[in-house]
Amino acid sequence: MALFRGVWSVLSALGKSGADLCAGCGSRLRSPFSFAYVPRYFSSTANSYPKKPLTSYVRFSKEQLPIFKAQNPDAKNSELIRKIAQLWRELPDSEKKIYEDAYRADWQAYKEEINRIQEQLTPSQIVSLEKEILQKRLKRKALIKKRVKLKTINENWKNLSSSQKQVYIQLANDDKIRYYNEMKSWEEQMKEVGRNDLLRRTVKHQGKDDTDEC
Structure with missing residues (x-):
């Protein structure tokens, strides 16, 4: 007051x-x-x-x-x-x-x-x-x-207990690995058909760096 x-x-x-x-x-x-x-x-x-x-x-x-x-x-x-x-x-x-x-x-x-x-x-x-x-x-x-x-x-x-959470954490990690592999395979296909415009920016830069090294 x-x-x-x-x-x-x-x-x-x-x-x-x-x-x-x-x-x-x-x-x-x-x-x-x-x-x-x-x-x-x-x-x-x-x-x-x-x-x-x-x-x-x-x-x-x-x-x-x-x-x-x-x-x-x-x-x-x-x-x-x-x-x-x-x-x-x-x-x-x-x-x-x-x-x-x-x-x-x-x-x-x-x-x-x-x-x-x-x-x-x-x-x-x-x-x-x-x-x-x-x-x-x-x-x-x-x-x-x-x-x-x-x-x-x-x-x-x-x-949830730590053991219960670990089940979901492992599933999430498995999905992350699966996504990475599928995305990498798809990007290789896009490179082969000349559609680099569809690639992620990091992949584009990586390809450019590889060309510069050559």
């Missing part, structure tokens, strides 16, 4: 409140699953879109995270976030209100701008936008599913 009060006193001395500093901070929280939020990367609609405002807590976190990182360079982000969350819980309501008021003001402006943009969309643009939203949603779900699967595989690998 003392840390925050110290930082806050410096900002007050500079004549800038937390709301002033946060008014333009942060990046958009991209959540393309709500039609009310029109992301910037949907190129089939208007040219520019407003940023979705950050919540009061996220504003506070983004403001405090660089400070905590500078003071705890070896700490993990998860640890810093927990400390910031605790600091936010201890923050007086009067100081929280600065961030909350800034969020409400930005949210109202955001909704008005979104309504203005939606009124300008044609039916075909709305259909195109809905398709893009669906594609983004499916792509995101597939990515999350893939990450979960990779995490599970990684955990299973860690739980």
Whole structure:
């Protein structure tokens, strides 16, 4: 708490409140699953879109995270976030209100701008936008599913004994040798038919060096 009060006193001395500093901070929280939020990367609609405002807590976190990182360079982000969350819980309501008021003001402006943009969309643009939203949603779900699967595989690998891991390591080494032999045979065939353009760069350089030595 003392840390925050110290930082806050410096900002007050500079004549800038937390709301002033946060008014333009942060990046958009991209959540393309709500039609009310029109992301910037949907190129089939208007040219520019407003940023979705950050919540009061996220504003506070983004403001405090660089400070905590500078003071705890070896700490993990998860640890810093927990400390910031605790600091936010201890923050007086009067100081929280600065961030909350800034969020409400930005949210109202955001909704008005979104309504203005939606009124300008044609039916075909709305259909195109809905398709893009669906594609983004499916792509995101597939990515999350893939990450979960990779995490599970990684955990299973860690739980294997050394003898169990050795079986897979040996199989991988056997595959590496097989690949090397098959690739070498294929490259020799490509040389014979004059298709050096298909060879790997290392093989090309090796052939050139052999010619220079001759």
